[in-house]
Amino acid sequence: MHIRKAVITAAAPDQATIALQRLVDRHGQDKTALELIVEETLSAGIEEICVVVGPGNEQSYRDAAGDTLGSLSFVTQDNPRGYADAIDRAREFSEGEPVLHLVGDHLYLSQSERSCAKQLVDVASELDCSVSAVQATKESRLPYFGVVAGTHVPRNNDLYEVTRVVEKPTPTQAEQELVTAGLRAGQYLGFFGMHVLTHDAMKAIGEVLQEQQSNSVDSGGHQTGGPTLSEALAKLATRSQYLAHRVQGHRFNIGVKYGLLVAQLAIGLSGNDRDLILTEMVELLALGKEPNLAAVRS
Secondary structure, rough: OOEEEEEEEEEEHHHHHHHOOEEEEEOOOOHHHHHHHHHHOOOOOOEEEEEEOOOOOOOHHHHHHHHHHHHHEEEEOOOOOOHHHHHHHHHHHHOOOEEEEEEEEEEEEEEOOOOOHHHHHHHHHHHHHHEEEEEEEEEEHHOOOEEEEEEEOOOOOEEEEEEEEOOOOOOOHHHHHOOOOOOOOOOOEEEEEEEEEEEHHHHHHHHHHHOHHHHOOOOHHHEHHHOOOHHHHHHHHEEEEEEEEEEOEEEEEEEOOOOHHHHHHHHOOOOOOOOHHHHHHHHHHHHHHHHHHHHHHO
16 A cells, blocks of 8 residues: 555644744754644655645645645635544545545654654555554543554554544543553553544544534534544444554644643754753753742741
8 A cells, every 4th residue: 555645634723823833853953843743744755745724724834834835735624623524624635545644733753763654654555454653641641642442463562453442531431441451551552643544544534424413513503513533433443454553652742731842852852952951951950949048038
């Protein structure tokens, strides 16, 4: 299976602001969050990228794209109808081909010579099916991610046949339904914000949108939300081969409190400016331990 297209979903109201946030990459270059996400995508051999944006935000993304703008096209999700609907907006772009999908508020740091996206694309290309990147995720982080459960694929410790998918489960639900053998107690296979979606997966997305359309309309006839990607992937798992791959790397949700700070520190500590950052961190930590002399005198 050849994967040459990608879809980045970035239509949530706050994601245009997130895309414009500036960071310093491993090589000391100043870039926007969107540029880093697009570079991650291109590292997997992707040729065409579609960014799903909110109404009126296309220009913001064009501004944030920098030198990567030439690789991008844009479609608009005109109403906030949910995650699955955002991906479905790129159906015409995908034209039935498999697509690499990334969310617009995550950054990635590989622990391998290959990027996280490249690791995922290589697995999906070889096995010719939909594959979600996952990471061992602590129970305290469950409110932020979809979670899968599955069984190990023989002779591959990082690959799982998915049997269950739940969006942002409670700790009790996770403990009862989503335990996967081989993980530490209190850890689960959380989505990495990165998927390869085949035609079968896109078909499942279309089906859950149709099934739940009537349930997402309020008494005034307005859309109030929509199904998640997890719901579509749960359907996919019941009828097609659907795998989860434990990527050698880390994801950083830059849309949460201190998320951008943590991502920047992780990227910086993995790059050329590691010693400088460590020195600055030591000085900051020492500053935090200095006594408050005014308080002592009083």
